[in-house]
Amino acid sequence: MDDDQRSLSAGEVARELGVAVTTIRTWDRRYGLGPAQREAGKHRRYDTTDLARLRLMRQLTVDGVAPAEAARLARRLPTSLAATQAVAQQLAGKEAGAAVRGLCRAALALDVVQTDRLLSDAVGRCGVVVTWTTVIAPALIELGRRHAQAGRYIEAEHLLSNTVSRALARVPRNDALPAVLLACGPQEQHTLALEATAAALAETGRGSRMLGARVPAQSLSTAISKTGPHAVVLWSHQLQRDDLLQLAAAMTTRPRPLIIATCGPGWQTRPPQDGVIAPASFVELLHVLQLVA
Numbered sequence: 001m002d003d004d005q006r007s008l009s010a011g012e013v014a015r016e017l018g019v020a021v022t023t024i025r026t027w028d029r030r031y032g033l034g035p036a037q038r039e040a041g042k043h044r045r046y047d048t049t050d051l052a053r054l055r056l057m058r059q060l061t062v063d064g065v066a067p068a069e070a071a072r073l074a075r076r077l078p079t080s081l082a083a084t085q086a087v088a089q090q091l092a093g094k095e096a097g098a099a100v101r102g103l104c105r106a107a108l109a110l111d112v113v114q115t116d117r118l119l120s121d122a123v124g125r126c127g128v129v130v131t132w133t134t135v136i137a138p139a140l141i142e143l144g145r146r147h148a149q150a151g152r153y154i155e156a157e158h159l160l161s162n163t164v165s166r167a168l169a170r171v172p173r174n175d176a177l178p179a180v181l182l183a184c185g186p187q188e189q190h191t192l193a194l195e196a197t198a199a200a201l202a203e204t205g206r207g208s209r210m211l212g213a214r215v216p217a218q219s220l221s222t223a224i225s226k227t228g229p230h231a232v233v234l235w236s237h238q239l240q241r242d243d244l245l246q247l248a249a250a251m252t253t254r255p256r257p258l259i260i261a262t263c264g265p266g267w268q269t270r271p272p273q274d275g276v277i278a279p280a281s282f283v284e285l286l287h288v289l290q291l292v293a
Contacts (some may be wrong), residue, residue, distance in 0.1 A: 007045040016051070017058050024054065031071035033057055052284050056291070059277045065258070073291050096134040103139045107160040108153065115160060119167035128171060128200040133282055136164055136196070164192055168199040176207035179293040181229035181257070183215040185236035185243040185266065193264060193282075194235050200286050206293040217242065217249040224253040230292035231259040233285070239266035251275060258292050261285060 010028075014021040028034030033053055035044045046054070053074040060070035099122060106114040122131040143160060147153045180201060182194040191213050198208045211223060224232065232250050236243045243266065250260050261277045263285060272278040279285035 007047060008051065009045065013046050013051060013054060017054060019058060027054065027057060027071065031057075031067065031075075033071055033074060052280075052287065056277065056288055059259075059275065062274045076291055096138070099135045100138045100142065103135060103160070104142050104156075107139070107143060107156040107163075110155065110159055112159060112163060115163045116166065119163055120170070123167050123171065128168065128196060128203050129283060129286065132196045132200070136192075140164075140192070161190075161192060165195055168192075168195045171199040171202050173202045173207070174205055176205055178207040178209040178227070179230040180206070180208040180289055181211065181220075181223060181227060181232045182208055183211040183220050183223075183232065183234055183246070184213045185234065185240065185264075186214055186216050186246055187240050187242055188236050188238075188264075188266075189213045190237055191235075194233065196282070197233060197285065197289075200282075201289060201293060204290060206290065208293070215246065217245040220246055221249040221253040224250065224255075224257065228255050229257050231261065231289050232257045233261045233263060233289070234267070235264040236262075236266035237264050239269055243267075247273070247276065259288060261288065 008016070010024045011021050014024045017024075033050075035046050035050050057067075057070050057074040060073060061067055065073075099118070103115065103118050106118060119131075119136070122135050126134075139160065140157070143153055143157045147157060180197075182198060184191055184194065191210075194210060194212075198210050201208050209223075209227060209229065211220070215223075220232075234243070234247060234250065247260070247262065250257065259277055260275065261279055262272075263279060267278060277288060279288060
């Protein structure tokens with residue numbers, strides 16, 4: 001089932017979040033965190049946005065935030081979460097497929113002018129979130145697949161990565177206080193996912209501070225102490241021991257960020273840790289960050 005079409009019972013939500021079903025019902029009754037859509041005579045079902053709200057509620061309460069305040073933040077999670085995912089899903093059809101193929105052709109031909117034009121047009125027309133989800137990420141995955149199969153095309157991957165960075169950097173920034181700190185794992189050199197996060201936040205007028213690739217645990221700790229971010233995002237493609245040390249630094253440095261989020265394929269191989277948010281999608285990450293940024 002596609003993520004935007006999920007429909008879960010209270011028991012299924014409880015199992016996914018690792019809490020008692022009575023907790024889910026209490027949060028519904030006491031704090032209004034039940035299903036947004038209710039049908040008379042039918043069991044209540046939780047959709048993607050409902051689940052995202054409850055996941056945030058759980059993580060905030062684990063972090064020591066008072067339940068009433070955690071619920072207030074969770075209720076602010078935009079109802080557009082599922083709608084945004086649905087739009088991305090719709091564009092991931094014929095139109096997006098053609099855009100991905102065109103972008104791959106231009107990159108394979110090392111046509112930097114055409115690659116740059118296609119990316120600029122897509123970001124300008126659809127915005128960062130939809131372009132990243134339906135065009136950029138699929139194109140990068142396709143070139144990676146070709147490289148894995150043929151042992152070639154690394155030059156095309158590099159060219160595409162560079163043009164993606166330029167397109168994302170062109171998204172206007174304002175003088176908003178950087179409330180989000182973005183950092184790659186200590187051994188991680190790929191920064192595009194965090195660059196996309198920074199650009200998507202900028203589209204909504206929110207600021208972020210990008211530390212970039214290969215951020216040691218001690219450097220992350222220093223940055224948190226100096227800047228006091230409301231949220232820290234850690235990204236890793238392949239989890240290593242140093243990533244766990246970096247996460248520990250984020251959780252123990254004071255002032256502790258309200259939200260610590262682990263993202264990327266590496267972190268998906270590890271069960272979520274108490275006190276840490278593990279967003280299920282790029283869209284979910286952005287909506288959670290927008291609550292505190």
